[in-house]
Amino acid sequence: MPMTVQIILSILLSLAVIAGISMMSKVKSAVAGNFLSALAMLVGVVATVWFSGVMSVWTIYVAIIIGALIGSVMAARAQMIQMPQLVALFNGLGGGASALVGVMSYMGWGMTTEPEYPVFVRFTAILAIAVGMITLVGSLVAAGKLARVIDGRPKVYPAHSAMTLCLIVLSVVCIVLGTVYAQSVWIALGAVLLTSGFGYMFAIRVGGADMPITISLLNSLSGVAGSIAGMAIGDIFLVAVGGIVGASGLLLTQIMCRAMNRSLMSILLGGVVKKKTSNPSTPNVPTIQNNPNAPTVFSETTDFEQLLEKLNDMEVKQLLDAIEALTKEVAGLRAQLAQGQTAAPVATEKKEEKTPASVLSNAKDVIIVPGYGMALAQAQHAVKQLADKLEYKGARVRFAIHPVAGRMPGHMNVLLAEADIPYEKLYEMQAINDDFKSVDAVVVIGANDVLNPAANTAEGTPIYGMPVLNVADAKEVIVCNFDLKPGYAGVENPLYTREKGVYLCLGDAKETLMKLINDIH
C-alpha cells in the first residue's frame, strides 16, 4: 500500500533532516550535515513527484530548472558580506511559495474529489497564505534594510500600533471567513493583502541592530508556513520538516536574543524598550563619567557633537605629530631649566609619545576586535597580515567576536574564515571579555556598537542593556575606523573621547592597517 510506504519514507527522511541539522551544529561535521539535509530533500522531492503521480507533467520540470538556475547563480556569485540580505531574500521567497501553495489549496486547484476534511483544509490553506505572506513581505523589508535600499532606522508611522492591531484583527476575520466559505477569490485576495500589510508594519518598525533576530524569526516562520501548507495538502513530509525547521529556528532566535540581552517581544514591539536588569556576568566598564579628563558627559549631546566634529576635521596624524613635537619641546625646556628637580613628570610625558605602531611593536598579548566596517573595507586580508606579523614577533593574537558582530550572528566568523584566519583563534565574547584588562593592546577594526560602553549607561538607546566587549577596560586601544560617526545602532561611542590610551587611525581600514603593519618593528 503506497500510503504506508510514503509515511515510512517520510519518517526516515525527517530523521535524516534532524541528523543533518544536529551535524551542522558542529564544525567538523557541518559540511556533511548540509549534504545530508540536501540529500533528504532531494529524495523527498523525487518521492513526492512519484507518489502523487505527476511525473508526466512538463510544467513542473520547467519551473524547477528556472528556479534552480537562478538560485545556484545567486549562491555562487554572492559575496560573503551580502550574506544576511541574501538569507533574508531566500527565506522570503520560500514563504511566498508556501503562500502560493495555500492559495492553490484554498481555491481547490488540483483536487479531483471533495476533500474528506474540508474545514481543516480551508483553515490550514488560508493560514498558510497568512503566515507565508507575513514571511515574504517581512523578509523583503528586512533584506531591503540590510542592503540599505530602505532606510535602516526603525520607522514608526502615526498610530502604528493601532494600525498593526487593526490589520491583525482583520486578518483573523479573513481567516475565519476563509474557513467558512470555500473558494472565494475575494477572501484569498483579502488574506494576501491584509497579512502583507501586517508583515510590512512589523518589519519596518525594527531597527538595524535588531535585524538579525528578525531574520532568524522569519526563518522560523517560513518553516511554520511550509508545515501549515503541508497540512492543507496532506503531505506528511512537508509537515514534519516544516515543524522541525520552525522549532529549531525559534530556538536559534532565542539564543541570539540572549546574546543581545533583548527580549523577543521588545524587539517586535519596536524600537526602544527599556530593560532594567543588566547582565550580571558583564562587569561595569568604566564609562565617561569615571573619567575626569573627558571633556563632556554623554548626555550633553551638543558639546559631544561639537567635539566629534572637531575630531573629524583634524587629521589624526597631524594631531599625533603635533603632540609628539610639543612633548619633546616641553621635555627639552624642563631639562634645561631645572636639572636638579625631580624627573617625575617625564614618565607621563613619555607615555604620550607612543604611536599605534610603537604600542603594537611592544605588545606581547593582543586582542583584535573586528566589525562590519572591516568587511565593508574588504580589509580581512590586511587583518590577517597584521595578525601574522604580530605573531611572527612573538605576540599572542586573539580575535574577540561579539555574538552579533557583522550583520547577523556568526557573520564575522564567516568573513574571517574567508581570509584564512583559523577559527581556533576566534573567541566568543564570554570567553574573552575578562581578558581585555590584562592584554597589552586592543586593535579595533571597523567595529563600534559591539564595544560601545554606552550600552551600559545610555538608557533609552537601542543598544542599552546589550552586553558589549569590554574594550574600554584595555590599557591601550587602537581604533581603525572609517570615521567617528555612530554605528548602525545610531549611538555615539564615548570611548573615542577618552584621553589616555586611545589611538585613532581614521580612514579606509585597508590603508590604515597596511600603514600600521609597515610601521611595526
Place this chain on the structure above:
Amino acid sequence: MLHPLILVAVFVVCAVVGYFIISNVPSLLHTPLMSGMNALSGVTIVGALSATGLAYGLDGVWAQVFGMLAIVLAAINVFGGFGITHRMLRMFNKKK
C-alpha cells in the same frame, strides 16, 4: 488523505524534537546554520510540485501560473540556500 489529527500530531512531535536538537551551537556556526535551515524551509517545494502537477489539465492556466511561480520561488530558496551554506562551511574547513 491522512486524518488532520495525525498531521497536527506530526507537527507537534517534530517541533518538540526540532527544539532540542540544536541546544549547543557555537556562535561560529550561527550564520551557516541559519542559512541551512533557511534552505530546508524551502521544503515547501514538494507541496508546490504535487499541487501544480495535480492541477495540470484540470484547473486551467491560472493554476499552472501560480503553481509554477511557487515552484520557481521554492527552488530558488532550496538551491540558493544549500549552495551558499556549502560555500560558507567549506571555508571553515579548508585548512585541514
